[in-house]
Amino acid sequence: MQEESHTDWDEWLSSFPLKPGDTLWLTADLSRIAAYFAINKKRFSPQLLVDDLIKRINPGTLLIPAFVQSYKRNQIFNLIDTLPTTGSLSKWAMKSSDFERSNDPFHSFLIKGIHANLFLSAQSDSTFGSNSIFELLYRNNAVMLLWDVDFQHSFTFAHFVEEMLQVPYRTYRNYHIPIMKDGIISQHTVRYFEKKPGYQLSLYPIKDLLIANNACMIHHHKGISCAWVDLHAAFHVIEEDILRHQGKNLVTFDRRQWCKDWIKRYIK
Numbered sequence: 001m002q003e004e005s006h007t008d009w010d011e012w013l014s015s016f017p018l019k020p021g022d023t024l025w026l027t028a029d030l031s032r033i034a035a036y037f038a039i040n041k042k043r044f045s046p047q048l049l050v051d052d053l054i055k056r057i058n059p060g061t062l063l064i065p066a067f068v069q070s071y072k073r074n075q076i077f078n079l080i081d082t083l084p085t086t087g088s089l090s091k092w093a094m095k096s097s098d099f100e101r102s103n104d105p106f107h108s109f110l111i112k113g114i115h116a117n118l119f120l121s122a123q124s125d126s127t128f129g130s131n132s133i134f135e136l137l138y139r140n141n142a143v144m145l146l147w148d149v150d151f152q153h154s155f156t157f158a159h160f161v162e163e164m165l166q167v168p169y170r171t172y173r174n175y176h177i178p179i180m181k182d183g184i185i186s187q188h189t190v191r192y193f194e195k196k197p198g199y200q201l202s203l204y205p206i207k208d209l210l211i212a213n214n215a216c217m218i219h220h221h222k223g224i225s226c227a228w229v230d231l232h233a234a235f236h237v238i239e240e241d242i243l244r245h246q247g248k249n250l251v252t253f254d255r256r257q258w259c260k261d262w263i264k265r266y267i268k
Helices: 006-013 031-039 046-057 088-095 116-120 133-139 157-165 204-212 231-245 255-267
Strands: 023-028 061-065 109-113 143-147 170-181 184-195 199-201 216-221 224-230 251-253
Touching: 006 046, 006 216, 006 224, 023 046, 023 088, 031 224, 046 061, 046 088, 046 109, 061 088, 061 116, 088 109, 109 116, 116 133, 133 157, 133 231, 157 184, 157 231, 204 216, 204 231, 224 231, 251 255
Parallel strands: 023 061, 023 143
Antiparallel strands: 061 109, 143 224, 170 184, 199 251, 216 224
16 A cells, blocks of 8 residues: 555645644544545555645644533543544544643643644633633634535534624533543533524535635545635634624524524533
8 A cells, every 4th residue: 555645635635824823723624634534545544644744834722623512410520531522533632642621521632733732721710711722722713624524514613603703692600510631630620601592503505704814724535525714813803793693694593493402402
């Protein structure tokens, strides 16, 4: 089997302004990328992709999301053992000694690079709030790479903007989650700025706005889409749109969804 070459990655990455010193948030579905390499009889592994990206942004910082969608009552968040629900790349990075995991139970990241300690030390009582990793990404002019994933389900950064603006269609909910770190369990209360019942999120109009304002670039190759987002610029595009349109490009209200949401909360 042939070795991977930079030319292969360049087909996707050369269109984006990745540069030394970047703080890069990578979210990816690797299944079709791996299939592309297999069909062409070339070797593929997440390590090859990560190594290539690290070379491009060195001396920068790479963050891979290791999010956990929900918790059962009294379920412990263990930085080492609690598996993320964000795909195979996150699970691979969990096993790598090169990455360290941040301690937010819902939105932890696996982090490697020059500013890893800065992000690992982020402390916020709200998962999208001030002093969270999301605010550090904004402050540090981070960029995001979305590789073969649906923007609707992957552009979590939009929720940070919503919380900073205290949009009226979301409200705080407290979760009491035990966290295990270095073998020690401690109780934590995490605030989550959740959608109110009945509201449905759509990020596709926001994606179009970001593209129109040069905050997002899309490249397609071999049927696989890759998007680059300037998160600092994206914040201000979304902020302006929310203030002008009261979030109507982000959410709609549906009565049937309202019923479903209340039933789901009652069952929980």
